[in-house]
Amino acid sequence: MKLQQRIELLTLLGIYLKKENHAENDVYYKVRQKNAWFSIPFLQYRIDTIVENYLIKDKLQQFAAQYAIPEETKTVKVIGQVLAGNIPLVGIHDLICTFLSGHISQIKLSSKDEVLYHYILNYLKDLEPEIANYFQITERLSNFDAIIATGSNNSGRYFEQYFAKYPNIIRKNRNGLVVITGKESEEEITAIGKDVFTFYGMGCRSISKLFVPENYDFVPILRNWEEHYNEVKDHNKYKNNYDYQLSILLVNRVDHLASENILLLENENMASPISLLHYQKYSNPEEVNKWIEKHQEEIQCVVSKNSVINNALPVGSAQSCTLYDYADHIDTMKFLKSV
Numbered sequence: 001m002k003l004q005q006r007i008e009l010l011t012l013l014g015i016y017l018k019k020e021n022h023a024e025n026d027v028y029y030k031v032r033q034k035n036a037w038f039s040i041p042f043l044q045y046r047i048d049t050i051v052e053n054y055l056i057k058d059k060l061q062q063f064a065a066q067y068a069i070p071e072e073t074k075t076v077k078v079i080g081q082v083l084a085g086n087i088p089l090v091g092i093h094d095l096i097c098t099f100l101s102g103h104i105s106q107i108k109l110s111s112k113d114e115v116l117y118h119y120i121l122n123y124l125k126d127l128e129p130e131i132a133n134y135f136q137i138t139e140r141l142s143n144f145d146a147i148i149a150t151g152s153n154n155s156g157r158y159f160e161q162y163f164a165k166y167p168n169i170i171r172k173n174r175n176g177l178v179v180i181t182g183k184e185s186e187e188e189i190t191a192i193g194k195d196v197f198t199f200y201g202m203g204c205r206s207i208s209k210l211f212v213p214e215n216y217d218f219v220p221i222l223r224n225w226e227e228h229y230n231e232v233k234d235h236n237k238y239k240n241n242y243d244y245q246l247s248i249l250l251v252n253r254v255d256h257l258a259s260e261n262i263l264l265l266e267n268e269n270m271a272s273p274i275s276l277l278h279y280q281k282y283s284n285p286e287e288v289n290k291w292i293e294k295h296q297e298e299i300q301c302v303v304s305k306n307s308v309i310n311n312a313l314p315v316g317s318a319q320s321c322t323l324y325d326y327a328d329h330i331d332t333m334k335f336l337k338s339v
Contacts, residue, residue: 001102001128003064003069003070003071003072003102004071006099007060007061007064009127009131010055010060010100013120014051014054017055018048027115027116028044030115031088031115034113035113037200038087038088038113042087042199042200046088047088050089052320053320053323054092054093054096060100063100063324067333067334069101073101076103076104077104077145077339078103078106079104079106079144079336079339080106080108080141080144081095081105081106081108081148081149082108082147083108083109083110085111085113087203088113088199089113089116089120090150090204091150093321093332094148095107096323097332097333097336100333103336103339106136106141106144107138108138108140109137118137145167145339146166146167146168146336147159147166147167148169148171148332148335149170153172156171156173167338169328169330169335171204171327171330173271173298174298174300174327174328175207175209175299176204176207176301176302177208177210177211177301177302178192178195178196178209178210178211178302178303178304179282179302179304179312180212180221180304181305181306182212182213183305188316189221190224191314192207192303192315192316193228194316194318194319195315196225197232197262200235200238201274205318205319206318206319207277208270208271209278209280210264210279211288211291212279212280212282213282214281222264223259230260232261233260233261241273241274242262245273262276262277264278265278266278266281268280285308288309293310300327301318303315303316
């Protein structure tokens with residue numbers, strides 16, 4: 001299959017996903033039977049951002065041109081892919097990159113996120129039966145040339161040993177952080193809340209830590225998030241996590257801040273549990289830049305309105321990735337061209 005055919009199929013997939021009512025055709029219901037964390041609003045948000053950022057013809061063509069992908073791939077490789085299941089279609093970018101490169105994806109799906117992949121691939125197979133050669137779902141990876149594996153820090157160590165002899169990308173836990181200036185508008189505070197609460201904070205780009213100025217007043221931000229994101233507390237799994245974390249703080253008499261839908265704890269660690277955010281105070285932005293540089297391996301993205309903060313994304317954009325936003329800052333396309 002030639003490059004332009006592959007781009008056309010991805011474009012048609014985007015058109016289909018945009019116009020189809022997935023709630024009415026029971027796909028979302030089937031997804032939620034497998035994973036209760038995948039609520040319908042976040043499923044729809046994820047589909048919308050994938051279509052808008054990944055599956056537009058002009059964007060795909062520009063992306064392919066950027067990497068000088070040839071019209072025909074002379075040496076087709078099999079890329080084993082172990083996909084995570086923390087947010088819907090979390091591995092879709094790897095599949096798109098592999099397909100555009102003309103290589104074959106041999107896929108080990110997460111049991112937490114398999115329905116949407118089957119749904120999408122079945123649609124593509126109906127358009128073009130040859131798609132079955134490019135996307136092979138399996139319970140056990142074998143006879144592959146390279147590997148892309150995503151998981152926790154524990155599984156990542158296992159992957160590093162098990163796949164050591166193959167060209168590989170091994171991804172572990174990472175999170176996002178926000179650097180707050182203290183001069184955010186109500187709209188910007190609401191946008192930061194989007195980065196915090198989307199996917200209930202379970203994405204690798206979800207915010208787990210806040211940097212705040214000395215003497216920062218948390219009341220306005222907590223009130224804003226209660227107003228705009230109070231529905232998260234109605235999700236039973238999120239509420240269970242909230243109640244559990246709150247009980248630990250209370251039993252141990254740990255100083256903390258609480259609203260109806262989030263807990264804040266002063267803590268230098270990057271990663272934090274679901275429903276709880278760590279925060280750390282700073283006196284000047286350069287302190288934060290030094291901390292970020294020291295903790296690069298733990299950080300997926302940084303969000304801030306402060307232009308002094310290195311490589312910061314605009315507030316509210318953490319979960320809206322482009323084709324050029326690579327997980328763990330490893331260029332997947334460059335890797336695929338080298339295998």
